[in-house]
Amino acid sequence: xxxPLFKATFKTNWKxxxxxxxxxxxxxxxxxxxxxxxxxxxxxxxxxxxxQELIKAFGYxxxxxxxxxxVASYFYGFLAVGFPTIFTVIVGYRLVGKMVDNGSMAYxxxxxxxxxxxxxxxxxxxxxxxxxxVVGIIVAGIIFSEMRxxxxxxxxxxxxxxxxxxxxxxxxxxxxxxxxxxxxxxKNAVLLGTSLPVGFLIFQMLRAQGDTLEVFKYFTLLTLYQxxxxxxxxxxxxPMVALAVIGFVLYSLSFVIFKRRNLPI
Amino acid sequence: xxxxxxKGVTDVSFNVKDGEVFGxxxxxxxxKTTTIRCLLGFMKAQQGEIIINGLDSWSDAAKIQMSVGxxxxxxxxxxxxxxxxxxxxxxxxxxxxxxxxxxxLLVLFDLDPKGKIRKMSKGMKQKxxxxxxxxxDPLVYILDEPSSGLDxxxxxxxxxxxxxxxxxxxxxxxxxxxxxxxxxxxxxxAMIRDGKIVLVEDIDIVKQHRRKIFTVSVSNPSEIxxxxxxxxxxxxxNDHFADVEVMGDFKPFFDALKQIDVVDLNVKTQRLEDVxxxxxxxxxxxx
Numbered sequence: 049x050x051x052p053l054f055k056a057t058f059k060t061n062w063k064x065x066x067x068x069x070x071x072x073x074x075x076x077x078x079x080x081x082x083x084x085x086x087x088x089x090x091x092x093x094x095x096x097x098x099x100q101e102l103i104k105a106f107g108y109x110x111x112x113x114x115x116x117x118x119v120a121s122y123f124y125g126f127l128a129v130g131f132p133t134i135f136t137v138i139v140g141y142r143l144v145g146k147m148v149d150n151g152s153m154a155y156x157x158x159x160x161x162x163x164x165x166x167x168x169x170x171x172x173x174x175x176x177x178x179x180x181x182v183v184g185i186i187v188a189g190i191i192f193s194e195m196r197x198x199x200x201x202x203x204x205x206x207x208x209x210x211x212x213x214x215x216x217x218x219x220x221x222x223x224x225x226x227x228x229x230x231x232x233x234x235k236n237a238v239l240l241g242t243s244l245p246v247g248f249l250i251f252q253m254l255r256a257q258g259d260t261l262e263v264f265k266y267f268t269l270l271t272l273y274q275x276x277x278x279x280x281x282x283x284x285x286x287p288m289v290a291l292a293v294i295g296f297v298l299y300s301l302s303f304v305i306f307k308r309r310n311l312p313i
Numbered sequence: 314x315x316x317x318x319x320k321g322v323t324d325v326s327f328n329v330k331d332g333e334v335f336g337x338x339x340x341x342x343x344x345k346t347t348t349i350r351c352l353l354g355f356m357k358a359q360q361g362e363i364i365i366n367g368l369d370s371w372s373d374a375a376k377i378q379m380s381v382g383x384x385x386x387x388x389x390x391x392x393x394x395x396x397x398x399x400x401x402x403x404x405x406x407x408x409x410x411x412x413x414x415x416x417x418l419l420v421l422f423d424l425d426p427k428g429k430i431r432k433m434s435k436g437m438k439q440k441x442x443x444x445x446x447x448x449x450d451p452l453v454y455i456l457d458e459p460s461s462g463l464d465x466x467x468x469x470x471x472x473x474x475x476x477x478x479x480x481x482x483x484x485x486x487x488x489x490x491x492x493x494x495x496x497x498x499x500x501x502x503a504m505i506r507d508g509k510i511v512l513v514e515d516i517d518i519v520k521q522h523r524r525k526i527f528t529v530s531v532s533n534p535s536e537i538x539x540x541x542x543x544x545x546x547x548x549x550x551n552d553h554f555a556d557v558e559v560m561g562d563f564k565p566f567f568d569a570l571k572q573i574d575v576v577d578l579n580v581k582t583q584r585l586e587d588v589x590x591x592x593x594x595x596x597x598x599x600x
Contacts, residue, residue: 052402052406060391151385152390154355154383154385154389155391157374158378159378160375160379160408161378163374165375310355310357311356312355
């Protein structure tokens with residue numbers, strides 16, 4: 049890894065990270081603030097007034113009427129994957145594809161650092177940023193919960209939901225990163241890097257409608273991240289392992305491809 | 314090296330000797346930048362090999378960069394950084410701590426690098442790029458159209474810098490699309506056309522065979538008649554000016570001009586193709 053490049057890349061992207069983390073924490077705390085054990089039934093009643101398809105699409109279905117179950121449904125069901133998806137798409141493109149497209153990659157490769165070292169550094173910054181994002185939500189969530197509802201938050205389940213979220217983001221970031229390493233033309237990198245992660249969200253919304261649309265679960269990585277199921281079933285290793293393997297394979301593939309490619313810079 | 318569009322570089326072979334300045338000339342789209350991308354290891358030649366300082370340009374790319382300074386043809390810097398941050402960053406990437414050369418170059422090119430690169434003019438960006446190539450004092454320079462975007466004063470500064478670096482024993486390859494740009498600095502030149510090298514020659518020999526065209530303005534038309542009588546080769550004439558071609562030795566031309574009432578004298582810049590064709594035409598099939 050190259051330390052100077054690590055610092056420079058972090059410096060270029062930390063403002064965006066801060067912005068997304070702040071928005072995520074804001075939403076997460078808003079949802080937590082809305083929880084009230086007394087009125088939870090009336091809230092369910094209110095949601096019943098809305099179109100059920102919409103409720104399902106956003107995962108707003110309370111499986112377990114506990115505090116953590118409430119947060120898992122209303123925050124982690126959609127918002128917690130939706131916002132970071134935008135973040136991974138933007139940053140993933142910036143890290144490699146944009147620099148190849150505008151030619152500034154030439155300056156990095158004209159220094160005595162191998163291509164592998166350069167893309168590895170970019171990937172490390174990327175994954176670290178996703179980790180910081182999730183840690184930010186965890187810390188803010190725990191502090192807020194302990195202040196408002198001391199002892200109410202089931203820590204193990206809350207952490208499990210967040211750690212699995214991190215592995216999901218790791219997996220989709222590897223897709224954006226691969227797209228970023230694959231193409232000369234920035235347009236193609238953006239197209240592939242965006243369409244898959246956003247497609248996963250859309251297919252998730254469709255599969256949640258159940259019945260015949262259930263088939264869409266085979267087209268979305270979000271099948272591996274179902275916060276409601278985590279709350280019900282507790283720790284299950286395989287979705288996390290699967291997401292981690294996908295991420296490792298695609299990141300490795302990105303490195304190999306970038307190392308061997310002709311670069312028109 | 315062929316692109317998928319079947320354009321590219323198909324027949325390129327030359328070597329640059331230690332301590333010489335080598336001009337790599339060709340019209341736009343001839344394959345100069347593609348050749349240089351292969352030299353830097355950004356692209357892999359499908360056939361043949363490229364050796365720099367005894368190392369293979371593809372497999373040892375990172376190692377080669379230790380002793381190479383490079384200016385890309387397209388100036389795309391890190392827009393969000395300031396000029397000085399960018400230069401410091403590149404020094405760190407090279408693990409070079411000595412900033413004396415950097416500071417000398419900032420003074421030489423009269424550059425204030427504190428502003429954001431995004432807000433810099435093309436000329437300023439080019440200066441940043443030049444300094445980035447020279448600041449670690451490498452042994453070899455690979456410069457892709459290095460003086461584009463510089464004003465005439467800075468072009469002169471650049472020419473002097475090249476001469477100075479040559480004196481210090483550096484090896485320099487620079488590409489250009491104009492002969493005038495390289496004839497002040499280069500020892501030898503190669504010309505590339507449609508992806509093929511068509512000429513590799515000492516600059517002095519090329520200059521000897523080079524035809525120059527001057528536009529001579531005179532006080533009245535009879536002077537043009539007089540010029541012809543004095544043996545000057547007039548290729549185009551109007552009432553008050555004539556285009557004159559001069560080959561090799563300029564002395565007879567200037568001697569003749571002394572007897573003419575000259576109002577103004579200009580050199581016509583020639584296309585690279587013309588320079589090449591003249592040379593090729595005179596020397597025949599010398600390759």
